[in-house]
Amino acid sequence: MDIRFLGGAGEVGRSAILVNDRLLLDYGTKSGTPPQFPGDADPDAVVASHGHLDHVGVIPSLLSGDARPSIHWTPPTREFALTLARDTLKLHGGTTRCPFTETDVQRVTQVSRTHGYRESFEAAGHEVTFYNAGHIPGSAHVLVDDGETRLLYTGDFHTEDQQLVSATTARPDADVVICESTYSDVERGDRSATADRFVESVERTLWDGGTVVIPAFAIGRTQEMLLLCERHDISCYVDGMGKRITEMLIHHPEFLRDADAFRRAKSHARFVTGRDGQRKRIAEQNTAVITTSGMLHGGPAMTYVPAVRSHPTNKITLTGHQVEGTPGRELYETGSAVIDGRSMRVSAQVEQYDFSAHADRAGLLEFLEDYADARVLVDHGDRCEAFAAELREDGFDATAPALGDRIAL
Structure with missing residues (x-):
């Protein structure tokens, strides 16, 4: 060979x-x-x-x-x-x-x-x-x-x-x-402990009246977050390409760990259409928003992050690895990032969780x-x-x- x-x-x-x-x-x-x-x-x-x-x-x-x-x-x-x-x-x-x-x-x-x-x-x-x-x-x-x-x-x-x-x-x-x-x-430790910390953090922000923006990769990570939100009865929206991927996976239950749980998660979430200023209205709600892109390269996150950035009660939870040089990495390390060509200081809390699929x-x-x-x-x-x-x-x-x-x- x-x-x-x-x-x-x-x-x-x-x-x-x-x-x-x-x-x-x-x-x-x-x-x-x-x-x-x-x-x-x-x-x-x-x-x-x-x-x-x-x-x-x-x-x-x-x-x-x-x-x-x-x-x-x-x-x-x-x-x-x-x-x-x-x-x-x-x-x-x-x-x-x-x-x-x-x-x-x-x-x-x-x-x-x-x-x-x-x-x-x-x-x-x-x-x-x-x-x-x-x-x-x-x-x-x-x-x-x-x-x-x-x-x-x-x-x-x-x-x-x-x-x-x-x-x-x-x-x-x-x-x-x-x-x-x-x-x-990398020695990652127990994945369930990471999930517990994530859920506790999101729930605490929602209890305090804030909004949580959850940037997530469209394939895999968005659906993982949907399942966690449904499991813990966390109110959530889903936006970006992750919506299409979620719809696709409903038709491939044999490739999922628990197809019934996935169907419940899909029903639990509200899918964003993006029409008539819907995203800005959602950003003012006491809810969680799972949205692309995972490293803040683009996508609907470009609307949500600027909308929630000014209030320290709000939170941005990064759910995947942030490659050096990306806006997500810059935001996590410095508290500011270039979003849609504008340098923005973010007062909202920024956290990162390792939900790696590797x-x-x-x-x-x-x-x-x-x-x-x-x-x-x-x-x-x-x-x-x-x-x-x-x-x-x-x-x-x-x-x-x-x-x-x-x-x-």
Whole structure:
């Protein structure tokens, strides 16, 4: 087996791995100004691990010209990827930030093939099987067998149950493991304790008469927050792309930890239409608002944050990692941020909670315990080489490929 790292090696973003020059695993975007894309590829088939922008963001570009590779994913991943592609077109269509066209996105629907977990299928001459990765609905570990070597591409995964999805439990036999390492230096502690602190903080603000703005990623985090609010009977609205994703997931109950609880959460929340100044009126209510974007890049949060910023009774609760240089990171560290081109001082309380859908260091090591005899290739992280060195000290055959590396197995 031959593997080329076209993206995602030594970095978080633009994941892309080419197997035997024929099968492409993921093809994502690295956010930034300008965004960065993986190396060129002309595969016979594409397999997507899950529907986040850094893993599926530029898949439509593979269908420009005469190329028509088949695309394989779970049903939720297909839905998420198409939604993200259309959103990218809306934001950046016709610019260098968007390397594909509406026609390319339409072609994706023509070559798409969906598969459930543990249902083996053929792609570019390889046997491929998806296993639940516990990251977001439809996320998958990808097992690739070319008849000689069994490769397990972990994708992004979590070893602890979330409100929305169950933890990964699958450990299929593999000769080689390409393992993500996003939080290889983080010991997160008990997730339920984080949820309890979050709920207590939100309830305290509502009791005091304030408004809570909860910036959240549209795919996964918004729905996690909805479930927490329903479970604790917290009045809430939901706004932004998360509304569409929530509607989609109602149709894929088999990819949820508790489909009944999810339906109750959806019914519990009020969905914002955004018409006739509705957002400004909501911001004056004694309620919680779950809204994109998670790092305050844009979206309805650009209305809510300025609306609540002046009163210290109000609160902004960041629910995910804030990348350096983003308005969310600036707000958390300095108490001010550039919102819609204006520098704003925020008197409202600002808090951050780690609801990450990635395994932490303990989770990564727990997962890899079952692969002590396999070769481990560490990717998708800011300290891949350091983590690989630590694994070698523990007796693993581990390395951290560099961007563009070709490895023969």
